[in-house]
Amino acid sequence: MMSRLVAQIGYPLAGVAFILAAWVFVCWAGNLPTVVLPTPDKVFYAFIARFDLLVSEGWVTLKETLYGFLLALVIGLPMAVAVANSRPLNLMFYPLLIGLQSVPKVALAPIVLVWLGTGMESKLAIVWLVAFFPIIVDTVAGLRSTPRELLELADSLRASRLQIFLKVQFPAALPFVITGAKVAITLAVIGAVIGEFVGSSEGLGFLLLSATSQLDTPLAFAALFALSVLGMFVYLLVELAERLAAPWLPPPSQRH
Amino acid sequence: MDRPHLETLTIEPQMAFGSIKNVSKIFSAGELLSRSAEPVVALDDASFDFEQGQLVSLLGPSGCGKTTLLRIVAGLIPKTSGSVVIGDHEVVEPLGDYGFVFQSPSLMPWRTVIDNVLFPMEILKRNNKAARQRAGELLELVGLSGFVGARPHQLSGGMQQRVALCRALIHAPQLLLMDEPFGALDELTRMEMNDLLLRIRRETGASVLFVTHSISEAIYLSDKVIVFSRRPARVAQEIPIDLPYPRSQRTRFTPAFTQAERIASEALGVLPPVDEKGTPS
Secondary structure, three states, rough: HHHHHHHHHHHHHHHHHHEEEEEEEEHHHOOOOOOOOHHHHHHHHHHHOHHHHHHHHHHOOOHHHHHHHHHHHHHHHHHHHHHHHHHHHHHHHHHHHHHHHOOHHHHHHHHHHHHHOOOOOHHHHHHHHHHHHHHHHHHHHHHHHOOOOHHHHHHHOHHHHHHHHHHHHHHHHHHHHHHHHHHHHHHHHHHHHHHHHOOOOOOHHHHHHHHHHHOOHEEEHHHHHHHHHHHHHHHHHHHHHHHHHHHOOHHHHOOO | OOHHHHHHHHHOOOOOEEEEEEEEEEEOOOOOOOOOOOOOOEEEEEEEEEOOOOOEEOOOOOOHHHHHHHHHHHOOOOOOEEEEEOOOOOOOOOOEEEEEOOOOOOOOOOOOOOHOOOOOHHHHHOOOHHHHOOOOOOOHOOHHHHHOOOOHHHHHHEEEEEEEHHHOOOOOOOEEEEEEEOOOOOHHHHHHHHHHHHHHHHOOEEEEEEEEHHHHHHHHHHHEEEEEOOOOOEEEEEOOOOOOOOHHHHHHHHHHHHHHHHHHHHHHOOOEEEOOOOOEO
């Protein structure tokens, strides 16, 4: 019991302590100015002193991330269902989707900004672009890999197409949808930050950029830290949704 | 129903419950996963009958087309020629009145054990209180009454297959189709499942078509064994099994059982035939 506690908490903490020590050592040994690499205590101080600013800018980035992600779900899922169940649609769009997946969507950010301006709309569009593909591609793959026996069982009972979809095909595809959503939410944060980098007047990405341009590196690091917290938070939200939607899946730590 | 019709029915000779006549199946090139360039004859002119309440085994080498025949009887895939009549119906599409047991349990991981059993009742829109009660009784019959609310991944392979058996029986189907249902189980579990199936038949009177490649399993369970040749599957021999009921594992050591095993082995071509004096020819 005690040794498990040490393993689960002690070792990760030791890892963090090691990194912090290495960080302090590099600052001290290299005699680096704060503007290049601030010491951890300065970053911590900036984080506390500018906490209100980080929260308000973080709130903007959080909204962009979540709304864009939800938009990707709302549009991606029905399209996945259509593509997976219609042979013509599948032949028309599935290769296209796979091909488009390899396009670096963030490279489209400047163009999206030209189209939609520097407000919320362009951020939503960029987040949607990066989150949409993993969701639709994984969902289509899940819907098309329903175990053959379950389909035959349903067929032998003369199940309707709707029954097959609701009771067999979709629940069987749910683990794939969740996998896609986890990739999508991670990309969504990146999409939001890129959108803010390219043109924005608010958000953590904007804060990071303006802090570095003012040589306020401790604040930039504090913003980076806030972004990591935000990323973990939205990922945990998706995991929570997974627990609610698919309580039958073994917990993520026990897979593989 | 009017009277003249009834009279004509009584004049006709007694029809078998299930009748498979001259059924052939040719998979066209590209229809199979293997994408062979040539059409594949999976089943060649198969015919046999069976009575209500009988268990008939389809015995043959792996991949010989027995499973294809089972899917044709189920109406899941079309036949190339011939006719399949079950009850009073020519089977051209699923009748919605079969129980299916596959080689893998094929349970739904997102459902509890009892909800897996009730799946057919949901599809047939008969999922009521009586159905739940019957599901409970079936699970008790297979010795799983303590696992009603468990998830499939918490059960062993043999237990999962027992749940699958309950799922196949819940809607009291007129015919049970079993596709090597115990093939993936270890020998001891398989014997237990054989006895369980015999008991279920005694209590439900279900008619069963049972695909297997185990000679002794086929004989132990069946009223009749249909032996298939290698692909393309032809009916090599029909072997009636007259072993008395109730059967138990001791039945396997009776002379009649050994005799049936010898006949089936010869029909499968795994024993060289012998001449009248008993010497190998």
